[in-house]
Amino acid sequence: MNIRSTLLTCAAIVAASFTLTSRASADEATLGQPVPDFSLQGADGKTHALSDYKGKFVVLEWTNPKCPFVHKFYDSGTMQKLQGEETGKGVVWLRVNSSAPGHEGAQTPAEAAAYEKSHHVASTETLLDPTGKVGHEFHATNTPQMFVINKEGKLIYAGGIDDKASPDPADIATAKNYVTAALDEAMAGQAVTVSSAPPYGCSVKYAD
Amino acid sequence: MFHRPLLVALLIMAAPCTGLASDAIAAPAGGHSETVTQPHVTAELITESTTLQIGQPFDVALHLHMDAGWHTYWINPGDAGLATTIKWTLPPVGVNSVGGIEWPTPEEHKMGPLITYGYGGDVYLLSRVTPPALWGGPLPHQVDLKAHAAWLVCQEECIPGKADLTVTLNFDNAAPNPARKAFFDALRARLPVENTRWNVQAAYQGVGLAHALIVRLAEKTGGSTPSPGNIRFLSEQPNILATKNQCYPGISFEGGALNLVESLVQNGQKPPLLSGVVLSDAPLIGTVKAVHLGPFSTDALGIGVSSASSVSPTPASATASLSTPPSSPGGASPMPHFGSDLPPSSSSLTLLPVLGFAFLGGLILNLMPCVLPVLSLKVFSLIKHAGTESGGAWKQGVAFSAGVLVSFWILAGLLIVLESAGRHLGWGFQMQSPGFVLALVFLFFLLGLNLFGVFELGTSLVGVDVKATSHLGGLPSAFANGALATLAATPCTAPFMGSAVGFAAQQPAAISLLVFTALALGMAAPYLALTTFPGALRLVPKPGAWMEILKQFMGFLLMGTVIFLVYVFAALTGPDSVPMLLAALLLAALAAWIFGRANSPLREPATRIGWILVALALLAAALGEGIKLANDKPLASGSVAQDGWQPWSPAAVQQALAQGRPVFVDFTAAWCLSCKVNEQIALDVDSTRKLFADKHVALFRGDWTQSDPQISDTLRHFNRNGVPLYLVYSPKDPANPQVLPEVLTPGLVQDALQKFP
Numbered sequence: 001m002n003i004r005s006t007l008l009t010c011a012a013i014v015a016a017s018f019t020l021t022s023r024a025s026a027d028e029a030t031l032g033q034p035v036p037d038f039s040l041q042g043a044d045g046k047t048h049a050l051s052d053y054k055g056k057f058v059v060l061e062w063t064n065p066k067c068p069f070v071h072k073f074y075d076s077g078t079m080q081k082l083q084g085e086e087t088g089k090g091v092v093w094l095r096v097n098s099s100a101p102g103h104e105g106a107q108t109p110a111e112a113a114a115y116e117k118s119h120h121v122a123s124t125e126t127l128l129d130p131t132g133k134v135g136h137e138f139h140a141t142n143t144p145q146m147f148v149i150n151k152e153g154k155l156i157y158a159g160g161i162d163d164k165a166s167p168d169p170a171d172i173a174t175a176k177n178y179v180t181a182a183l184d185e186a187m188a189g190q191a192v193t194v195s196s197a198p199p200y201g202c203s204v205k206y207a208d
Numbered sequence: 209m210f211h212r213p214l215l216v217a218l219l220i221m222a223a224p225c226t227g228l229a230s231d232a233i234a235a236p237a238g239g240h241s242e243t244v245t246q247p248h249v250t251a252e253l254i255t256e257s258t259t260l261q262i263g264q265p266f267d268v269a270l271h272l273h274m275d276a277g278w279h280t281y282w283i284n285p286g287d288a289g290l291a292t293t294i295k296w297t298l299p300p301v302g303v304n305s306v307g308g309i310e311w312p313t314p315e316e317h318k319m320g321p322l323i324t325y326g327y328g329g330d331v332y333l334l335s336r337v338t339p340p341a342l343w344g345g346p347l348p349h350q351v352d353l354k355a356h357a358a359w360l361v362c363q364e365e366c367i368p369g370k371a372d373l374t375v376t377l378n379f380d381n382a383a384p385n386p387a388r389k390a391f392f393d394a395l396r397a398r399l400p401v402e403n404t405r406w407n408v409q410a411a412y413q414g415v416g417l418a419h420a421l422i423v424r425l426a427e428k429t430g431g432s433t434p435s436p437g438n439i440r441f442l443s444e445q446p447n448i449l450a451t452k453n454q455c456y457p458g459i460s461f462e463g464g465a466l467n468l469v470e471s472l473v474q475n476g477q478k479p480p481l482l483s484g485v486v487l488s489d490a491p492l493i494g495t496v497k498a499v500h501l502g503p504f505s506t507d508a509l510g511i512g513v514s515s516a517s518s519v520s521p522t523p524a525s526a527t528a529s530l531s532t533p534p535s536s537p538g539g540a541s542p543m544p545h546f547g548s549d550l551p552p553s554s555s556s557l558t559l560l561p562v563l564g565f566a567f568l569g570g571l572i573l574n575l576m577p578c579v580l581p582v583l584s585l586k587v588f589s590l591i592k593h594a595g596t597e598s599g600g601a602w603k604q605g606v607a608f609s610a611g612v613l614v615s616f617w618i619l620a621g622l623l624i625v626l627e628s629a630g631r632h633l634g635w636g637f638q639m640q641s642p643g644f645v646l647a648l649v650f651l652f653f654l655l656g657l658n659l660f661g662v663f664e665l666g667t668s669l670v671g672v673d674v675k676a677t678s679h680l681g682g683l684p685s686a687f688a689n690g691a692l693a694t695l696a697a698t699p700c701t702a703p704f705m706g707s708a709v710g711f712a713a714q715q716p717a718a719i720s721l722l723v724f725t726a727l728a729l730g731m732a733a734p735y736l737a738l739t740t741f742p743g744a745l746r747l748v749p750k751p752g753a754w755m756e757i758l759k760q761f762m763g764f765l766l767m768g769t770v771i772f773l774v775y776v777f778a779a780l781t782g783p784d785s786v787p788m789l790l791a792a793l794l795l796a797a798l799a800a801w802i803f804g805r806a807n808s809p810l811r812e813p814a815t816r817i818g819w820i821l822v823a824l825a826l827l828a829a830a831l832g833e834g835i836k837l838a839n840d841k842p843l844a845s846g847s848v849a850q851d852g853w854q855p856w857s858p859a860a861v862q863q864a865l866a867q868g869r870p871v872f873v874d875f876t877a878a879w880c881l882s883c884k885v886n887e888q889i890a891l892d893v894d895s896t897r898k899l900f901a902d903k904h905v906a907l908f909r910g911d912w913t914q915s916d917p918q919i920s921d922t923l924r925h926f927n928r929n930g931v932p933l934y935l936v937y938s939p940k941d942p943a944n945p946q947v948l949p950e951v952l953t954p955g956l957v958q959d960a961l962q963k964f965p
Contacts, residue, residue, distance in 0.1 A: 031475045068368050100320075104365045132321075139474040141287040141322055158475035159447065165290055167360065167368035196477050198447035202366040203288030206320040 029138040031195055034153045038134045040096070040127040043112035048125055053092040055151055057183060061095045061123070062135065062204060064105035064143040065115055068167050069201035073144060074119050076169040084122035086183060093123040098135035100207035105143075106130065132206040142199040148182045148192075156192045157182035165200035239388060241355075244371035248275040249361050251371040253353075254332075256392040259382045260302045260339050260351070267392050268306070268375065269332040270294055270357050279328040280359045282314035284446045284484075287322035290360040290368075292333060299351030301343065302377060305965030306353070307336035312398045313485060313498040314442070316451070319364070323451035325442065332395045338965060350378045400485045400498035402941055404428070406466075408501055409508035412478050413469075421449060421472060421506065425486070426465035439492075441468045441501075443484040447476045481946065482506055502941040508927070563726040570730020604686045609732035611690020616728035620720050642780045646789075646834045649773045652766050653793055654800060659763030662797070663804030690732065777837075779878030779913050785837045792833040799826035852900065856910035858918070861937065864906035870964045871937035872900065872957075873945075875910040875919060882950065883932040890952035899957070903964045936960045 029035040039049035050058065061079070063070050073079035083093045097112065099105040107115065112126045129135055138147055138158075148157035157178060164175035182192045241253035250273045257266040272280055272292070281289040296306040312332070314325040337353070358370040406425035413420045423441045439459055443449050450471040460467045468486070472478070486492065486499045493499055657663065770793075778786050799822075806819030854860060856873055864871050874891060876883040890896060900907060910919045912931050923933055926947055934948035946960055 028474065066365060068366060103320075136321075155475070166358070167290070168358075196447070196475050198477075199288075200285075200290055200446075201288060202362065203319045203322045203324065205364065206322065208320050 027137055029147065029155050029158070031155050031158055033155060035147075035149055035155050036137050038137065040129055040134060041109060042128070043109050043116055043126040045109045048094075048127060050094075050149075053124075054153065057086075057091045057151060057186065058149040059086060059091060059093045059179060059183070060138065060147040060149070061093065062138075062140040062143050062145040063095045063097055063126075064099055064202060064205065065097075065107065066105040067143045067202035070143050072167055072169050073161070073172070076172060077120075078169075078172050079144075080120050080122045082177070082180065086180070087122060087124055089183075089187070091183060095121070095123045095126040096129055096134060096140070097126065098129040098132045098140060099205040100132060101130055103205035103207070105205055132204070135204055135206065140204050142201040143204060144201055145199040145204075146179045148179060148186070150186050156186055157195050159197035160199040160201075163197065165198070238385075239375065241373040241375040244373060246369035246371060247361070247367045248278040248363070249273065249280070249359065249369050251357055251359075251369075251373060253355055253373045253375040255337070255353075255375050255377065256388055257384060258376075258378055259384075260377050260379055261381075262339060262343065263341060265336055265338045267310075267334045267396070268337050268353070268355075269334050269392070269395060270309075270355065270373070271330065271332050272327070272357075272359065273330050274328055274361060277328070278361050278363045279315075279317050279324075279326040280331065280361050281324065281326040283309070283311050283444045284325060284442065285360075286316075286324035286326075286446075286451050288319070289324045289326065289362060289366070292357065292359040294333065294335065295356040295358075296335075297354040297356070299353060299377070301347065302339060302351045302379065303353060304338045304340040307338070307965050308963060310334040310336075310396075310399050311444075312395075313400050313487065319362075324362075325451075332398075334392075334395060334399070336965075347379045350376050352376055400500040401493050401496045403486075403493075403499050403501050404943065405493050405499065408504045408944070410482065410504055410506045411508045412472070412506060421470045421482075423468040423470065423486075423501075424465055424508065425468070439466070439468060439486065439488040439490075441470055441484055441486050443470075443482045445477075445479060445482060445484075447473060448479065448482070449473065449476075478506070480506055480949070502938065502944040503946045504944065505947050563722060566723045566726035567730035567733075570727040571733055605732075605735045607684070607686035608690040608735045609729070611687035612732040613690075613725065613728045614687075615691040616724045616731075617721065620724035642777060642837075643835070645773055645777045645780060646837070649770060649777060649789070649793070650796060650831065650834065652770050652773065653796060656763045656766035656770060657797060657800045659766060660760055661804075663800045776878060781837060788837050789834060792830040792837070795830035795833070796827055799823040799830065802826065852897070853907045853909040856908040856919070858922075861906075861908060862942065864908075865937055865939045865942045867906075868939045869904050869906045870939060870961065871906045871908065871935075871945075872961075873908045873910060873933075873935040873937070875912055875923065875931045875933040875935075877911065877931050878913040880912075880931045886932055886934075886950075886952040890954050890957055893954060896954050896957050899961055903961050905961065905964070938963065 027036045035050070037049060037051045039047050042048045070079075087093050097105065097107055099107070107128060109128060112128060115121070116123075116126055127134075140147075142160070144161050146157065146159065146161050147155060150156045159178060161179060162172070162175035162177045164171040178194050178197050181194065185192050239255040239258045243250050243252045252271050253268060254271055255266065255268045257264070270292075274280060281291050283291045285291055292309070294309060298304075298306065310333070312327070315327060317324045317326060317328070352374045353376075355373045355375075356370065357373060358368070360366055360368050405428060407428055409424040409426070411422055413422050421441075421443075441449070450473045452471070460469065481503045482501075483503045484501055486501060488497050491497055774786065774789060777789060802819055803823035806816050806823065853874070856875070861871050861873065874883075874887070876887065899905075910916070910922070912919045912923075923930065926933055926935070932950055932952075934950075934952060935945040936948065937945040948956055948960055
């Protein structure tokens with residue numbers, strides 16, 4: 001295969017994928033852009049759509065009950081405290097579990113509800129994404145991984161929860177939390193200073 | 209679960225995709241820490257030498273053995289995970305520093321649709337131990353070197369692990385153990401080799417549409433790159449490059465150089481500096497298939513255009529593609545320039561942002577201290593004309609813009625001509641000529657006196673009727689004002705200008721002209737806007753007595769500029785020239801005063817002409833004195849060397865690097881205001897001085913106050929045509945210094961030096 005034909009094939013694939021990407025852009029969460037709507041089953045057994053929360057700040061928290069990095073924030077009570085504080089300000093906080101059935105951390109609605117109760121979760125709702133569709137739309141790769149959506153439905157933060165990539169709960173005290181920072185700034189009508197940071201943690205357990 | 213005899217027969221596991229040889233290497237006995245067993249991982253330290261000796265650095269390895277199917281992570285874990293970390297606790301004597309982890313080439317691990325980078329089986333993470341150059345005080349028999357290692361080990365689930373490990377080092381004179389050295393040589397052979405083969409350029413590509421990083425590898429020898437098979441680049445920084453390419457292998461050839469095209473992760477970052485590993489399934493340097501690229505800049509603006517012009521398409525075709533707007537994200541038209549066999553990375557997309565930045569740079573030039581006075585002057589005359597004949601205001605704006613445009617073109621033309629004549633020059637080169645600076649000193653000084661009202665120009669000096677000037681002479685004067693503004697702007701090499709001009713200097717003439725045109729239009733834009741929209745003009749306050757006050761106030765701004773220019777002149781010709789220059793200015797002031805007094809309509813014409821001749825003679829004497837000063841032997845370079853800074857020379861830098869010291873180079877000039885600001889804020893401060901001392905950084909200052917061909921060459925090498933330029937050299941990679949931004953902070957310096965022990 002000569003180089004020119006390799007290149008032309010490659011160029012055609014790239015061009016095609018760009019066209020696809022641009023046509024499919026409504027289905028991908030991109031910083032500064034409106035995020036795609038989705039609806040998922042919640043721990044309460046009912047279906048919840050993102051569009052139900054139009055006009056409100058929404059936090060999406062990718063989670064996995066078995067991941068040690070999720071434990072870091074739940075065993076210390078940090079995540080619950082954050083959820084309580086932000087929902088108290090009118091923020092909608094949705095936990096999303098994209099573990100595929102048979103993979104680590106997969107939950108049924110009943111199991112998710114039991115976890116909420118035993119861990120004193122203070123989020124608005126826990127959503128189950130067993131097919132990984134929503135996880136892929138948001139390019140969620142880690143647990144925990146955080147997304148902040150503003151009142152206009154635009155993505156204003158995507159990435160890790162803070163700047164101390166470690167499993168050690170002792171680091172939480174000195175870490176800079178990007179989610180509260182983004183919410184505080186956006187609520188004050190300011191631009192978000194850090195809109196993206198490397199996520200860290202366990203991989204999301206998608207189906208193979 | 210982990211037995212000592214196993215150690216001597218451990219294999220380094222190698223994934224076929226990274227092409228590592230997988231022959232067994234055996235660790236020698238002794239020089240080990242205890243073994244710590246954690247879930248799915250056992251950890252230990254092994255040292256290359258059990259003996260501490262002056263000036264004899266050696267490696268220490270953190271050896272992690274993972275259960276089958278489990279892995280730990282590379283510095284960039286990929287889609288998920290966490291890099292292994294080591295915190296060292298040094299003994300009170302015997303060890304000066306332990307370097308950062310030298311990461312072996314990572315393997316790719318698939319986790320569902322996600323890919324992570326790391327190591328399965330066994331991994332040895334090497335760090336360099338450096339004993340001090342001198343022992344201080346009495347020595348103990350032996351000391352302990354302690355490590356706190358932390359990792360994340362994953363199969364499907366993940367488990368964080370950690371271990372505190374201690375290895376004992378002796379102060380005896382034991383001969384080096386050849387088996388031990390051979391073992392570590394084998395480990396070092398598993399590291400990616402440092403890049404010696406390519407000049408690296410990189411840029412994020414695509415405006416709003418494409419998501420890619422282009423890493424351009426040009427053979428240093430100038431030869432062309434043969435097809436290296438599957439080849440790709442992994443960045444050491446996480447959350448930047450997608451783990452899979454949209455088009456694997458994303459490679460293309462352009463003018464003998466290789467472009468690696470890597471997709472960006474969704475919602476990731478675009479840092480200005482990257483480092484990482486080039487992986488191939490064919491040998492790249494010697495027999496090694498993984499090459500480490502030290503930090504390189506991702507702002508190679510000309511990456512597409514320069515190559516396009518140097519290979520096949522003419523500059524005209526690069527220019528033509530300018531007219532093709534980038535396809536909008538919603539549009540179905542995929543990349544109109546795909547007809548050529550260039551990748552989507554090339555020409556048109558890179559030129560547009562450059563022109564945009566040039567325009568923005570031109571706009572910002574209006575705010576520069578050396579333009580502002582002229583700008584104020586011009587606004588002033590605009591106000592005057594708006595009051596008398598508002599219809600002509602837009603013509604003034606056009607004439608001003610034309611003045612800016614033409615003088616930028618003349619500058620570009622000079623730059624092109626001189627460039628092709630092989631002259632070494634940079635932006636701001638005018639400021640390196642004492643004669644030019646002298647002329648500006650006199651010009652601004654006299655303009656200032658004029659504003660103060662010491663003398664009036666234009667009323668009757670050359671007998672031109674006032675009304676005629678406002679009709680006919682107004683436009684040429686607007687044109688001249690535009691030209692003056694341009695001339696005065698050149699020393700302010702703002703960050704925007706730096707890259708745009710650096711880019712232009714390497715381009716074919718047509719593109720240089722385009723960049724300069726964009727700069728000029730940016731600079732003239734406020735005027736065009738103000739004059740073409742008379743509505744905005746109406747917002748300008750009505751003429752009145754305040755104008756006289758404003759005029760006089762602006763005189764002070766001009767005098768400020770004079771002080772700056774005198775400072776530059778002193779830097780060029782030596783401090784002794786200052787009193788003489790001031791005396792010459794006093795003489796010029798006297799001439800201006802006599803001229804002002806004499807030039808009154810109340811006086812008889814013969815008396816007037818007589819006094820004006822006296823004034824001109826005095827002015828000529830003043831200028832003559834100044835010119836004599838300007839021609840005096842210029843001050844020797846190197847005067848900036850002080851306070852730990854040595855004069856820069858390539859040989860001195862190499863010598864310091866050869867001694868294993870990191871090197872910081874500051875290219876500066878007396879007339880460069882941003883250099884001075886950077887030095888005061890980021891370099892000549894206690895925290896940075898302490899950092900330099902702690903890290904034994906060798907400091908060099910290159911003084912470009914006067915043209916220095918060696919410095920000009922160096923600036924050009926780093927794509928710059930002016931100062932400041934800041935370089936940080938690592939003794940480990942002397943060929944690829946890190947380029948710091950033109951706006952410096954102590955934090956940036958600290959970050960750049962962090963990697964040094």
